[in-house]
Amino acid sequence: MEFIVSDPNAVLMKLIPSVQHINLRDPKHKSYYEFLAKNRMPLLCHVGPEYSFPEGIREKERDHFRFLDKPLECGVTVIAAHCATPVFPFDKYETKEFYAFMKSANSGSKVQLWEIPLLSLY
Helix, strand or coil: CHHHHCCCCCCCEEECHHHHCCCCCCHHHHHHHHHHHHCCCCEEEECCCCCCCHHHHHCHHHHCHHHHHHHHHCCCCEEEEHHHCCCCCCCCCCHHHHHHHHHHHCCCCCCCCCCCCCCCCC
16 A cells, blocks of 8 residues: 555555455454555545445445444544435435544544534435
């Protein structure tokens, strides 16, 4: 990964856990998270429903925002893509829970949060 962080064009790492079959809480990823934190490389991680790939539907439990706790604990700057917002009316609406999770992760002001008002049809 040294070659990635040393590339001046590299600005972040991106994961879609459901599509890549990644368990964000797997202890084997701790050194990866620590490497990202040490090198100040943000992690853009998909959270919420993913319908662009078949695996996103089959493995959707992997995209839950609560799994961001491990990279956050390691000091990684995390960008939560889509902020766990629903795509379709039958998707779970967890925006308030996501906000509470991120606010809790920000205890001690170690995470920068922005609140963007969302218009909701629900």
